[in-house]
Amino acid sequence: GAVVSQHPSWVICKSGTSVKIECRSLDFQATTMFWYRQFPKQSLMLMATSNEGSKATYEQGVEKDKFLINHASLTLSTLTVTSAHPEDSSFYICSAFPLAKNIQYFGAGTRLSVL
Amino acid sequence: AQKVTQAQTEISVVEKEDVTLDCVYETRDTTYYLFWYKQPPSGELVFLIRRNSFDEQNEISGRYSWNFQKSTSSFNFTITASQVVDSAVYFCALYSPGGTSYGKLTFGQGTILTVHP
Numbered sequence: 001g002a003v004v005s006q007h008p009s010w011v012i013c014k015s016g017t018s019v020k021i022e023c024r025s026l027d028f029q030a031t032t033m034f035w036y037r038q039f040p041k042q043s044l045m046l047m048a049t050s051n052e053g054s055k056a057t058y059e060q061g062v063e064k065d066k067f068l069i070n071h072a073s074l075t076l077s078t079l080t081v082t083s084a085h086p087e088d089s090s091f092y093i094c095s096a097f098p099l100a101k102n103i104q105y106f107g108a109g110t111r112l113s114v115l
Numbered sequence: 116a117q118k119v120t121q122a123q124t125e126i127s128v129v130e131k132e133d134v135t136l137d138c139v140y141e142t143r144d145t146t147y148y149l150f151w152y153k154q155p156p157s158g159e160l161v162f163l164i165r166r167n168s169f170d171e172q173n174e175i176s177g178r179y180s181w182n183f184q185k186s187t188s189s190f191n192f193t194i195t196a197s198q199v200v201d202s203a204v205y206f207c208a209l210y211s212p213g214g215t216s217y218g219k220l221t222f223g224q225g226t227i228l229t230v231h232p
Contacts, residue, residue, distance in 0.1 A: 032218045043222045097218040102148055104220055106160035
């Protein structure tokens with residue numbers, strides 16, 4: 001299967017700082033990537049759709065100024081949590097969507113803890 | 116609107132038991148894909164299977180098997196002779212290629228499977 005790399009796997013930061021999470025498709029090009037947030041014992045909540053070369057599409061209720069998404073190449077999308085606060089602590093997962101396969105492949109996730 | 120329902124929140128079995136995870140979906144689209152993903156404690160979602168709406172053949176892969184029935188809008192997943200390593204959260208998901216929701220998956224709530232030795 002296709003490989004999606006997500007980095008870092010775990011990050012601890014102080015309240016008020018910004019954190020950048022990278023999502024890379026290693027062996028395929030992805031014009032579309034997705035960012036999810038997952039709370040303990042819950043399903044994945046789609047935050048936004050990242051489109052290469054254009055603005056991301058955010059789901060209702062997700063603050064676009066808080067969660068900045070950049071998809072500058074066909075293999076890399078980044079999520080920046082700006083001015084992080086303890087309530088932003090969560091598990092963030094990205095996925096990439098190779099056009100020919102109609103399958104989303106997921107990264108290993110990033111556990112963010114904001115102190 | 117699309118919806119995926121996994122009615123079983125948690126299942127607990129003893130090793131070597133067979134276990135079936137239920138998945139019921141709703142969609143108005145005639146072309147769609149159904150998926151199962153496994154999320155072990157490490158957190159990464161592992162792709163298990165994709166089924167398209169035009170292929171109702173059941174599939175078997177080792178100890179895993181899937182039963183797709185359009186008549187009941189169900190896509191159930193059975194693990195035969197379960198093992199401790201099968202302990203994970205399993206998600207059923209739905210995707211329709213048409214419309215504006217390109218690539219978006221609709222996930223079920225997930226079923227937590229615990230296999231005891």
